Every structure is written in C-alpha cells, then in structure tokens.
Amino acid sequence: MELLDTMLRRRSVRKYAPEKVEKDKLETILKAGLTSASGRGIRPWELIVVEDPETLQKLAGCREPEKNMLAGAGAAIAVIADPEKSSTWVEDCSIVMANMHLMADHLGLGSCWVQCRMRTAHNGQSTEDYVRCILGYPENMKIEAILSVGSLAGHPDPYNEEDLRMDKVHYETY
Numbered sequence: 001m002e003l004l005d006t007m008l009r010r011r012s013v014r015k016y017a018p019e020k021v022e023k024d025k026l027e028t029i030l031k032a033g034l035t036s037a038s039g040r041g042i043r044p045w046e047l048i049v050v051e052d053p054e055t056l057q058k059l060a061g062c063r064e065p066e067k068n069m070l071a072g073a074g075a076a077i078a079v080i081a082d083p084e085k086s087s088t089w090v091e092d093c094s095i096v097m098a099n100m101h102l103m104a105d106h107l108g109l110g111s112c113w114v115q116c117r118m119r120t121a122h123n124g125q126s127t128e129d130y131v132r133c134i135l136g137y138p139e140n141m142k143i144e145a146i147l148s149v150g151s152l153a154g155h156p157d158p159y160n161e162e163d164l165r166m167d168k169v170h171y172e173t174y
Ligand SMILES: Cc1cc2nc3c(=O)[nH]c(=O)nc-3n(C[C@H](O)[C@H](O)[C@H](O)COP(=O)(O)O)c2cc1C
Pocket: 010, 011, 012, 013, 014, 112, 113, 114, 115, 156
C-alpha cells in the first residue's frame, strides 16, 4: 500500500474487540514511534506500555468524562518526556504519537489519541498527577498523551483524496 493510501485509511478507533493485541504488532507500533524525528535529535521521550487490564481500567479515569477506550483496549502506550531535555518536547511527543497511531492502523489495529497534557482526571486531579500515580514515572517527566490500541471491532470509513481540504493550502503568500 502506498503511504498516502495508509494515511487516508487512518482513523481514530475508540471501540475494540476483546482479542489481545499481538506482541509483534505492538512491538512494530513501538518501533514506529521510536523512528520519529525530534528537535536536535534529542529524543526526550520515554514510552510506557500497559497491557494489564486492571491498570488499563484505572487509566480510563485519567480524563473527565472517563476515557472508556482505555478500559476496552488491549494495550495503551503512554508518551512522557522530560521538558528540561528539550524545548520541543511537546512536538517531539506528538510525532511519536502520530507515527504509532498511523502504524497501528496500517497493521489492522484500532487506536486513539487520549490527550493528557493540560487535562483533568475524573476525580478532579490533573491528568498529569493521576497518571503519574498509576504508572510511577518521576516528577521531572511530563505526560503528553496515551495511545489506546485494540483489535478492530469496526473501522470508520477511510478518507478519500476528494475529502482533503486543498483550499487550506496557500502557495507563496496567504
Ligand atoms: C492532539 C490530539 C488530541 C486528541 N485527543 C483526543 C482525546 O482526548 N480523546 C479522543 O477521543 N480523541 C482524541 N483525539 C482524536 C481526534 O478526536 C480525531 O483525530 C478527530 O476527531 C478526527 O478523527 P480521525 O482521527 O478519525 O480522522 C485527539 C487527536 C489529536 C491529534
């Protein structure tokens, strides 16, 4: 499949079938994340993989209202970084998220971005503190987002090239 076809097919998937996510596919998704470009090549990120159903259930409370796609997921990948390491940590983490999300779709899995930075958990705590309590990363590390990943129960329609808003593109001047 051409890369643009893969990109057109990519959609956010929030409901999953109960089957586990195969280990090799999960590893390929992680590798896709680790290929990511980063400002000055610093790669300030770390990835935390969660497959334990109880932990996934707890993570679902990371947002208000609860993010049930985490409770129903086969796996979740939290992307954290040390902001002291790079002023572009948000952009760097976002690229990791985007690459992993795209790879998940390419492998026939469903996945969705769960925003964590600047968000509030179901219990009123910051999502930052809530997720740190569960995953145990140190104070200097900040969370950007979590990717929920699961087997497909269904897939929204792919985009067509005709759907692309080419009017958003400006040449030479705005
Ligand atoms: C920065 C960012 C944050 C997002 N946060 C969430 C989120 O917290 N919860 C959610 O269900 N989807 C989230 N999404 C997914 C978007 O809702 C989704 O990409 C958008 O609705 C377009 O749908 P598509 O991904 O199927 O094209 C996020 C996407 C991005 C890029």
